[in-house]
Amino acid sequence: MAEVDSPIKKQVMKETKEFGSCHVDICLEDAEDCLIYDRQGISVPFKTLYQDRKSIIIFVRNFLCYSCKEYVEDLSKVPQEVLKDAEIKLVVIGQSSHYHIEPFCSLTGYPYEMYVDPERCIYQKLGMKREEKFSDSAQPSPHVKSGIFMGQIKSIWRAMTSPVFDFQGDLQQQGGAIIVGPGTQVHFSHFDSNHLDHMPINWLLQLAGAKQTVDFSNKSKIIHV
Numbered sequence: 001m002a003e004v005d006s007p008i009k010k011q012v013m014k015e016t017k018e019f020g021s022c023h024v025d026i027c028l029e030d031a032e033d034c035l036i037y038d039r040q041g042i043s044v045p046f047k048t049l050y051q052d053r054k055s056i057i058i059f060v061r062n063f064l065c066y067s068c069k070e071y072v073e074d075l076s077k078v079p080q081e082v083l084k085d086a087e088i089k090l091v092v093i094g095q096s097s098h099y100h101i102e103p104f105c106s107l108t109g110y111p112y113e114m115y116v117d118p119e120r121c122i123y124q125k126l127g128m129k130r131e132e133k134f135s136d137s138a139q140p141s142p143h144v145k146s147g148i149f150m151g152q153i154k155s156i157w158r159a160m161t162s163p164v165f166d167f168q169g170d171l172q173q174q175g176g177a178i179i180v181g182p183g184t185q186v187h188f189s190h191f192d193s194n195h196l197d198h199m200p201i202n203w204l205l206q207l208a209g210a211k212q213t214v215d216f217s218n219k220s221k222i223i224h225v
Contacts, residue, residue, distance in 0.1 A: 026126050028184045034121035036093060039101040039114070046122055049113075050181030055089040056204050059123060059175040063096050063104045067141060067195045068175070074143040074201055074216045076109040086210040089113065095120050095173060120173060126189075129174040133193045141198040143216065179208050 032047035049055050058075065060068040072092060083090055091113045094104070098116050105114055117123060176191035177199045188207050190199050202213040 026178065026186055026189045028180060028186060031122045031125040032184070034117065034125065036115040036117050036122070037098040039098060039105070041098045044115075046117075049089070049091050049115075050183075052182055053087060053089050054179065054181045054185075054187070054208055055091055056208050057091045057093060057178050057180065059093050059128060059177070060095075061173055061175045061192075061195060062171060063094050063100050065195055067198070069104075069108060070145055071141065071143045071198050071201075072104070072108040072110050076111060077216060078201065078205070078214055080111075082205065082210050082212050082214065083112075085212070086205070086208060088205075088208045088210065091115070093117055093122065095123060095170060120170060123173060123175075126176075126178075126191075128176050128191045129193065130170070130172050141196045142200055143198055177204060179204065 028047070028050075032045065034046045035043040036046055036049075037043050049057060058072075060072065062068065075090065075092065078090060089112075092110065092115075094100070094114070094116045095118060096116055097118055101114050101116060104110070174192045174194065174197075176189065178186065178190075179188040180186050188204075192198065201216070205213060
């Protein structure tokens with residue numbers, strides 16, 4: 001168990017937070033009626049994601065962001081049985097137009113629910129940051145494999161080769177992660193300070209009640225804890 005906790009503690013300590021602390025200073029009611037869109041462009045209220053079940057909801061910066069892509073690639077490795085056993089739902093929200101959802105899911109192999117908030121209504125109402133802030137004590141995301149230079153080159157190339165040339169979201173907008181539901185219960189929230197400030201996925205799974213963690217070193221493997 002200690003081996004699982006160690007990298008998580010390092011990640012959290014960059015903001016002087018101990019493992020197990022849960023920042024819940026957000027008000028879901030402020031954003032519950034904001035509309036999100038699925039890959040067909042069909043809109044639903046944000047609150048439908050967590051009304052009936054506890055949900056881990058990840059907000060990404062934009063679909064061209066290389067660190068977001070690599071983070072979502074690791075999210076795709078979370079086995080369905082881990083979520084099913086814990087009765088939790090995994091959702092990703094971006095801020096592009098809905099027609100970018102299908103290509104991004106194909107690119108990352110992400111099999112779970114994904115929506116977009118093109119007006120950034122939820123991002124703004126929940127208070128997510130719109131500029132990057134770095135700290136000398138910050139630890140890099142354990143889910144990002146590319147360096148900044150190569151990562152940016154990959155992002156530019158994807159933008160140039162995309163059927164629709166756009167940035168697939170506000171480049172300054174930062175993301176975050178929340179664990180909410182059922183109902184308006186907020187169990188955890190974290191807002192990213194920069195493009196590498198992701199919460200470790202295993203930590204989110206454990207806080208949401210999962211009894212297993214996932215080995216992201218290669219293909220997904222369940223570790224019972």
